[in-house]
Amino acid sequence: xxxxxxxxxxxxxxxxxxxxxxxxxxxxxxxxxxxxxxxxxxxxxxxxxxxxxxxxxxxxxxxxxxxxxxxxxxxxxxxxxxxxxxxxxxxxxxxxxxxxxxxxxxxxxxxxxxxxxxxxxxxxxxxxxxxxxxxxxxxxxxxxxxxxxxxxxxxxxxxxxxxxxxxxxxxxxxxxxxxxxxxxxxxxxxxxxxxxxxxxxxxxxxxxxxxxxxxxxxxxxxxxxxxxxxxxxxxxxxxxxxxxxxxxxxxxxxxxxxxxxxxxxxxxxxxxxxxxxxxxxxxxxxxxxxxxxxxxxxxxxxxxxxxxxxxxxxxxxxxxxxxxxxxxxxxxxxxxxxxxxxxxxxxxxxxxxxxxxxxxxxxxxxxxxxxxxxxxxxxxxxxxxxxxxxxxxxxxxxxxxxxx
Numbered sequence: 514x515x516x517x518x519x520x521x522x523x524x525x526x527x528x529x530x531x532x533x534x535x536x537x538x539x540x541x542x543x544x545x546x547x548x549x550x551x552x553x554x555x556x557x558x559x560x561x562x563x564x565x566x567x568x569x570x571x572x573x574x575x576x577x578x579x580x581x582x583x584x585x586x587x588x589x590x591x592x593x594x595x596x597x598x599x600x601x602x603x604x605x606x607x608x609x610x611x612x613x614x615x616x617x618x619x620x621x622x623x624x625x626x627x628x629x630x631x632x633x634x635x636x637x638x639x640x641x642x643x644x645x646x647x648x649x650x651x652x653x654x655x656x657x658x659x660x661x662x663x664x665x666x667x668x669x670x671x672x673x674x675x676x677x678x679x680x681x682x683x684x685x686x687x688x689x690x691x692x693x694x695x696x697x698x699x700x701x702x703x704x705x706x707x708x709x710x711x712x713x714x715x716x717x718x719x720x721x722x723x724x725x726x727x728x729x730x731x732x733x734x735x736x737x738x739x740x741x742x743x744x745x746x747x748x749x750x751x752x753x754x755x756x757x758x759x760x761x762x763x764x765x766x767x768x769x770x771x772x773x774x775x776x777x778x779x780x781x782x783x784x785x786x787x788x789x790x791x792x793x794x795x796x797x798x799x800x801x802x803x804x805x806x807x808x809x810x811x812x813x814x815x816x817x818x819x820x821x822x823x824x825x826x827x828x829x830x831x832x833x834x835x836x837x838x839x840x841x842x843x844x845x846x847x848x849x850x851x852x853x854x855x856x857x858x859x860x861x862x863x864x865x866x867x868x869x870x871x872x873x874x875x876x877x878x879x880x881x882x883x884x885x886x887x888x889x890x891x892x893x894x895x896x897x898x899x900x901x902x903x904x905x906x907x908x909x910x911x912x913x914x915x916x917x
Contacts, residue, residue: 516528516529516532516549516561524558526560529558529560529561530560532561533560533561533563533564536564549565554568573603573604573605573753573797574604574605574606576595576598576599577598579597579598579601579604579609580594580595580597580598581594582606582609583597583598583609583613586609586610586613587613587616587617587636588636589636593637593638596638597638597641597645600641600642600645601645603721603753603754603755603797608648611648612641612644612645612648615644615648616636616640616641616644617636619640619643619644620636620640649721664709664712664713664715664716665713665716665717666713666717667841667844668709668713668841668844669706669709669710669713669841670834670837670838670839670840670841670842670866670869671829671834671837671838672706672710672826675699675710675824675826676710676713678697678822678824679697679710679714679801679824680718682694682697682799682822683714683718683756683799694799694821694822695789695799695800695818695819695820695821696789696799696800696801696802696819696820696821696822697800697801697802697820697822697823697824698762698802698803698804698807698810698815698820698822698823698824699711699801699802699803699804699824699826700803700804700805700807700823700824700825700826701805701825701826701827701828702805702827702828702865703805703865703867704828704865704866704867704868705826705827705828705865705866705867706826706865706866707803707805707826708760708803709866710826711724711756711758711760711801711803714756714801715756715758718756721749721753721754721755721756722755722756722758723745723748723749723755723756723757723758724758724760725745725757725758725759725760725765726760726761728764729741730742730745730765730781731777731781738777738780738781738784739780739781739784742781742784742785742788743784743788745757745788746788746798749798750797750798753797753798754797754798754799755797755798755799756798756799756800756801757798757799757800757801758801758802758803759800759801759802759803760803761803761804762802762803762804762810762814763804763805763806763807763809763810765781765785766781766782766785766810766811766814767782767809767810767811768809768810768811768812769782769783769811769813782811782813782814785814786811786813786814786819789814789818789819789820790818790819800819800820802820807823828863828864828865828866829863829864829865829866829869830862830863832854832857832858833857835857835860835864835869836853836854836857838866838869839853839856839857839869839872839873840853842869842870842873843873843901846873846877846901847898847899847900847901848900848901848902849900849901849902849903850902850903851901851902851903851906852903855903856872856903856906856910859907859910860872860910860913861913868913871909871913872906872909872910872913873909875908875909875912875913876901876905876906876908876909877899877901877905879901879904879905879908879909880899880900880901880902880905881899883905884897884899
């Protein structure tokens with residue numbers, strides 16, 4: 514690409530013509546093969562492309578190719594290399610080389626003098642994980658991706674079928690059929706855990722996660738809003754495999770012709786539709802949307818090939834469903850003879866995850882107040898733990914009933 518451009522980045526016709534002339538005058542008894550490299554074939558001048566007989570596109574390495582490269586770069590078993598490759602989605606050969614060198618460097622610093630001679634045999638999977646997490650955080654900061662808090666599937670109570678459907682949708686590209694789902698829309702009342710599910714997807718799937726808020730993309734200048742939408746998808750393609758999460762999608766993609774008189778939102782929706790159609794060319798980008806008003810979203814966005822699956826994230830209606838959420842929320846609690854099933858059975862029939870979070874938070878807060886009162890009447894003890902009792906939960910449930 515640099516061969517056909519001058520210092521200002523404009524096409525230099527003289528250099529291209531002279532290069533073509535040298536190719537035509539090239540004569541030798543032995544065959545001569547000219548190999549060139551570029552990051553974008555489309556940016557080459559048309560006169561230069563006429564001399565290209567064959568184009569080889571080098572894509573990002575697959576899982577097996579990354580495992581082979583890691584095994585070649587260092588002395589690892591194939592099973593360990595596969596585990597490392599599974600955590601390095603989107604890495605290219607230079608990234609893998611840097612990963613191996615940094616892992617050996619960090620491990621070498623922690624070894625004793627006697628162990629340093631056998632550093633090749635002391636590298637384990639956990640050593641790679643620390644460097645991978647550091648590289649992912651640096652790359653996320655470089656492209657402007659937010660730092661998503663760590664949320665695991667175990668932190669989300671219930672919604673088992675929704676979890677399975679999301680995982681199946683993300684893994685359809687591995688079946689080799691060429692058919693894939695490009696996006697999912699999570700819809701339901703506020704406080705049911707739609708955003709929390711998106712955070713868990715970002716943590717569990719090991720992909721780059723871009724969270725987009727509608728007002729951030731809107732701009733007062735003509736054409737700037739559409740450009741912001743294009744830049745989001747360009748960043749996602751650069752960071753593939755990547756998940757784009759549009760929270761409150763109804764504010765970004767309302768029904769065209771009904772939103773405003775200036776037509777700004779209509780152009781934004783049209784740009785969003787064209788970018789989602791372009792995702793078929795890049796299987797590493799997945800769109801996840803969330804809304805509590807799916808009726809306000811433009812119907813064209815919900816057709817197959819775009820957000821072609823709608824999953825309802827509803828409140829907890831049964832005792833078992835509320836029990837699963839309470840177990841997930843109280844995993845790190847220290848409790849004293851608390852029967853969560855009895856607590857779940859005493860709650861109102863229909864509650865959201867946010868309501869149950871409020872119950873657990875208020876119960877822990879009641880226990881913390883009791884500890885503070887005890888410390889005020891005795892010798893302060895900083896090691897005293899906050900232990901939640903059944904009475905604390907009963908008071909929290911009563912408080913919920915009064916506020917509802």
